[in-house]
Amino acid sequence: MRAAPFTPMNATPLAVPDNSPEGVYTRGAKAAREWWRVSLSERANMFRIEHGHGEDGAGQVDIDTVVDLDNLEAKLLKWRREGFVSAADHEDEARAAQVGSAFAADLQRAAQAAREAREAARSLSSAQRTVRIGNVDMPVSTDSSDANAALVPRINDAYLFTPRADDIALDIVENRRVMLIGHTGSGKTSFVEQVAARTGHGVLRVNMNGQTTVGDFVGFWTVKGGETLWVDGVLPVAMRAGYWLIIDELDFAEPSILAVLTAVLEPGGKLLLKERGNEIVTPHPSFRLFGTANAAGAMSAYRHLYQGANLLNEAFLDRWRVYLFDYLSNDEEAKVLLRTLPALTPALAHTLAAIAADCRAAFAREDLASAFSTRRLLDWAELMLRTGDAELAAAPAIYSKVSAEDAALIRSIIRHHAIFDAAPDGQPAA
Structure with a gap:
């Protein structure tokens, strides 16, 4: 539908770029179809624009005017905001859809292969008892000690596991570090506790209230009965015994605590206790680490609602699987x-x-x-x-x-x- 350019004898020809705006811009279909047609004008450095309704830019023209390039660019922006699409855009969408279809098909094949690999791995350890959380079979703890039993949360039979539980449950099985972010009272901590209650894992909780020191978290030396003793903090206790550790309000933690956590967050990460002559604490296979935050990542826009919350940088967040935990519907x-x-x-x-x-x-x-x-x-x-x-x-x-x-x-x-x-x-x- 492009009009043939016409250049008067004494006019300077208009240099049309490779991304020329000439063409037909349409929205709607059939009787509701509306179009703008752009072509080179007979006047130098000007464009003719026409408007009408009907198929393929045909039909009665109710607007026919000439504008310069600056005005045309402003109109192009306006048309795009109003939903008009050029033929070139339609071609790009078709190509993107074709590529996207191939990508989706490849992804489904890869996801199926990953599911089969997980099922095969689970079948090798089928002797261990499992419990169903959402749509995921989770191994039950084999720790029958009194210490672990005393830390297992009580089951809330009314608790509702929504579809959001599945991915998090799989991350727990795969020993990923999971952070749950969301407004206060949205159920972040109770979710972890109810999973632990059903799988029989002991849970330790520590709240980063701004007063928690790195000594409380990692450990400290103390004197008792004239003897100097080392007291493990909550992190090495959980790592040694294989408990699940929930760090609540992680965005209120002191930088020194975040620095200690960084090494533990790595795959197979260990804890270095410098205060004990560089003792290395290797995590028990059942140890799991969870964090909750109100104003981190996607929730950072609400930081002003949680006074004292610190900014968690991307390098730290990248070491977690971060899930946005909203209120129930x-x-x-x-x-x-x-x-x-x-x-x-x-x-x-x-x-x-x-x-x-x-x-x-x-x-x-x-x-x-x-x-x-x-x-x-x-x-x-x-x-x-x-x-x-x-x-x-x-x-x-x-x-x-x-x-x-x-x-x-x-x-x-x-x-x-x-x-x-x-x-x-x-x-x-x-």
Whole structure:
């Protein structure tokens, strides 16, 4: 559809670059098809643009004008924002789709081969008992010691393993270092604990509250009964015994602690205790390391909501598998409520989940200073069943834990849902 260029006798020919904007730019299809046609003008260094509707740039022209290159470039940007695509763009998309299809087919073959290799490896150790977490069979701990048993978390039968569990469970089986990031109360720590509860692994937790020193973490010398003794910190204790170690609020850790962790994060990484004459601690095969953070990586945009959080650099993050852990969806949270408190009706459970979701949205907008955890929601629901009064139950479960301003906003959210859900067809009650 390109018009033949015409150059007047006394005009300087327009030099058209290889990426010439000439052509037809279209959007829509059939009767809704709209187009802009660009061609060289009879005037030097100018372009003719036409607009119309119909197939292939044909049909009645309702705009026909001439513009210079600067104006044309501005129009091209506008057209692209509005969804107009050139023939060259269509060709590029077709080529990309063809390449992408081949890539996807290769990836599926490679993924299938990897799955078969994992299954073969698991069959070699089939003597070890496994438990199903999501869609993954995870080995059960063989440590029957009293020390390990005392550290195994209690199973929460109402806990819901969502599809996000599968990849993390596989990483645990493969001994990857896993970091879970997300807002407070989104279930990062409880996920690891519930996996450990079902697989029988002892768990140690340490919270990086800004006061935790490298001595607390690694170990220190002390004097007891006139004798100088070395006391292992939580990291070497977990590494030696094969416990699972959860480092909560990792983005609040001191740089000296992060430096110690860096070596342990490497594949087969060991811990060097310089304070003990460069003793090397080799990790037990069952040892697993987890981190949680509120404002790292993809959550760094929310750092201002978590005062004191440090920036974790890419070199450190690259040593982890980092998963964004969001709150449960309304349906998932309603399911947890019903599992935990069977006396609730489905309608009540969904209303409570919607209230929690609105409070979390307010927290993300910074309208609320505190998040709304599933734990808080369950506590409130349990008190409601005892008192039969949502407002009365909210006082110890919610309002007393937040500022007066936050309590007022949460109260308005609760009342909004109570009014709208009590009326038929979603209309406000009279």
